[in-house]
Structure formats: C-alpha cells, structure tokens
Amino acid sequence: xxxxxxxxxxxxxxxxxxxxxxxxxxxxxxxxxxxxxxxxxxxxxxxxxxxxxxxxxxxxxxxxxxxxxxxxxxxxxxxxxxxxxxxxxxxxxxxxxxxxxxxxxxxxxxxxxxxxxxxxxxxxxxxxxxxxxxxxxxxxxxxxxxxxxxxxxxxxxxxxxxxxxxxxxxxxxxxxxxxxxxxxxxxxxxxxxxxxxxxxxxxxxxxxxxxxxxxxxxxxxxxxxxxxxxxxxxxxxxxxxxxxxxxxxxxxxxxxxxxxxxxxxxxxxxxxxxxxxxxxxxxxxxxxxxxxx
Numbered sequence: 001x002x003x004x005x006x007x008x009x010x011x012x013x014x015x016x017x018x019x020x021x022x023x024x025x026x027x028x029x030x031x032x033x034x035x036x037x038x039x040x041x042x043x044x045x046x047x048x049x050x051x052x053x054x055x056x057x058x059x060x061x062x063x064x065x066x067x068x069x070x071x072x073x074x075x076x077x078x079x080x081x082x083x084x085x086x087x088x089x090x091x092x093x094x095x096x097x098x099x100x101x102x103x104x105x106x107x108x109x110x111x112x113x114x115x116x117x118x119x120x121x122x123x124x125x126x127x128x129x130x131x132x133x134x135x136x137x138x139x140x141x142x143x144x145x146x147x148x149x150x151x152x153x154x155x156x157x158x159x160x161x162x163x164x165x166x167x168x169x170x171x172x173x174x175x176x177x178x179x180x181x182x183x184x185x186x187x188x189x190x191x192x193x194x195x196x197x198x199x200x201x202x203x204x205x206x207x208x209x210x211x212x213x214x215x216x217x218x219x220x221x222x223x224x225x226x227x228x229x230x231x232x233x234x235x236x237x238x239x240x241x242x243x244x245x246x247x248x249x250x251x252x253x254x255x256x257x258x259x260x261x262x263x264x265x266x267x268x269x270x271x272x273x274x275x276x277x278x279x280x281x282x283x284x285x286x287x288x289x290x291x292x293x
Contacts (some may be wrong), residue, residue: 002042002278004260006124006203007154009081011236013253013278014243015046015262016271017207022053022063024095028264029066032226036070038268040081042275048180048205048262050086050128056095060109064116084124085113086158088131088139101131103142110146126156126180127168136164140171148173156180158207162192169200174248180205180262185230185248185293186212198256206252208260213248232289242273242280249277251290 002013016039021032036047053063071078087109090098100106106127114122127143130136146152157168161277168176179197181190183206190206197204212230230244233251237244245263249264252261265271282290 001045001275004203006046006259006260007175009082009123009154010272011046011260012044012275013260014044014275015048015084015161015205015260016044016274017048017055017264018063018067019048019050019260020264020266022049022055022066024055025266026055031267032066033070033267035268035271036067037074039265039271039275040074040076040078042272044271044275045081046084046260047081048086049118050089050126050180051109052086052089052091052097052128054091056063057093058091060090061112061116064113068117082123083117084126084156085117085122086114086126086128086156086180087279088128099129099131099133099214101127101129101134101136101139102147103138103216106139106142106251107146110151110287114151121150123154124154124156124159124178125152125180129159130164137171140160140168144172144175147172154178156203156205160193162196165193165196165200165202169202176202178203178205178260180207182206182208182211182237183252184209184213184280185233185251185290194256194259198258201258203258203260204256206259206261209252209263210248213244229293232293235289236282236286239286240280242276246280247275247282247290249274250282251279251287252279254282254287 049063154177158180183190233244237247263274
C-alpha cells in the first residue's frame with residue numbers, strides 16, 4: 001500500500017467509504033464485517049462513516065457501530081486505522097436526507113459518535129454539509145469547540161465550495177485537515193476545490209469516486225464500454241488486465257498529491273480490487289486520454 005498524509009496521520013492512499021454497508025440494500029452483518037476485514041488486510045487504514053448512515057427508519061449511528069464491531073473482531077492490529085465520521089445530516093422515514101448544522105445538534109451528534117466508536121477521541125470529524133438555515137461560521141464554531149474539548153482530534157468539511165474552505169481554514173486553522181466533495185470521472189465540478197486543497201495541503205477525499213464507472217462489472221463487461229465518454233477507462237483497463245474501477249482510482253491519485261479516494265464496497269472482492277489501484281501505474285499517454293474526457 002502507498003500512503004498519503006491526512007493532517008499529521010499517514011494513511012493508505014485508498015480509503016474505504018463504508019456507507020454501502022449500513023444503508024438500504026446493505027449486506028448482512030457477516031458479509032459487511034468480512035468486507036471491512038478484507039479492506040484492512042489489503043492495507044486500507046482510513047474508514048469513512050457517518051452517524052446518518054443507516055436505513056430509513058433506522059437508528060442514527062448504525063454504520064458507526066458496525067465499523068466499531070468490525071474493528072473489534074479483526075484478528076490483526078488496528079492501531080494504525082483512522083476512523084473518520086461525519087455529523088450534520090439525518091434520514092427521513094421515506095429515505096430522504098436532512099441537514100442540521102445547528103451548533104447544539106453538532107455537539108450532541110459528535111458526543112454520540114464518540115461513544116459509539118470508542119477510544120479517547122474521534123480521529124477525524126467532518127461537517128457533513130452546510131446547512132442553509134444556519135450561518136456556516138456558527139457550525140464551524142461548534143466544530144472548533146469539539147476540537148478544543150478534545151472530543152475530536154482533527155476536523156474536515158464536506159460538500160463545500162472554495163469560499164467555505166477558506167472560511168473553515170480561518171476558523172479551524174491547521175486543525176482542518178480534509179475536504180470531502182463529490183469528484184469522479186463523470187463529475188469534475190470540484191476541480192477548483194481540489195486545487196485549493198492541494199495548495200493548502202489539505203487532503204481531498206472524493207466521495208462517489210467511481211461515478212461513470214461504478215455501474216461496470218469488475219471484468220469490464222458493460223454497456224459503458226462503448227460509451228465514448230468513458231470508453232478510455234475501459235481501454236486502459238483491458239491493456240492492464242484490470243477493472244475500469246481500478247483505473248479510475250489510479251487516475252484519481254494522479255490528480256493531486258493530496259487526493260485520497262474513499263470508494264464504497266459491499267463485498268470483500270470489490271474492496272480488494274479498489275485497494276489494488278495504488279500499484280497501477282498509468283503512462284503519460286494513458287493519463288492524457290483519461291484527463292481529456
């Protein structure tokens with residue numbers, strides 16, 4: 001596994017977004033735990049979750065508890081594993097998503113996450129999404145209070161623009177270590193945020209990093225193979241004898257030295273395939289073809 005820095009913590013260059021293990025369509029407990037264990041076996045040391053990762057009508061924190069159980073039952077060492085969680089969102093009974101950036105809610109949410117995950121403090125706590133009903137500076141101020149209180153060790157923000165990143169940097173200082181935005185082969189509208197993170201030394205965690213590729217099977221057999229928009233990923237994959245997903249993740253790693261993708265998975269074989277992206281070297285010609293899409 002290659003490594004990248006998330007603040008002052010060294011983590012594997014490919015993380016694992018555990019949302020598919022705990023929302024609707026989730027696998028059973030045995031397969032979910034086996035998937036986390038497979039990620040750890042493959043050298044993944046960043047696990048991303050949130051208190052809102054649960055099925056509609058479920059209990060907040062189910063995803064965090066699953067991660068905690070998987071770590072507790074893992075046969076190897078977990079001291080080097082960083083668990084990142086998020087607060088500020090919720091679920092409705094019909095499967096919708098809500099936003100709550102009130103300081104009092106964020107304080108309660110973080111304290112609940114800390115209890116579920118165990119340990120002395122949350123390794124990385126991320127403000128899930130700006131709440132249009134609450135001044136962003138107030139939400140960030142609550143995160144700063146959590147840092148000062150020792151409830152969390154480092155902070156991140158998610159679903160933000162350039163101005164919000166700069167404001168978070170002003171309020172949180174060097175304790176802001178990451179930005180998590182949507183970014184993938186199909187969705188590249190966070191390019192400005194990615195570049196700002198690189199200039200500030202902030203880790204950029206693309207969520208849904210396989211957009212445009214994720215509907216493909218691991219052997220590359222997909223209708224997308226003939227799609228001119230994404231065909232280059234499949235051609236490169238065939239040339240290397242790997243999945244297009246692995247190519248997409250390897251490409252993401254070249255976008256900036258601070259990019260740290262967090263692909264999701266619900267099967268051990270999928271998370272192992274993703275982790276293999278760290279050893280895939282793309283040629284300048286291949287990168288030119290992929291960048292030009």
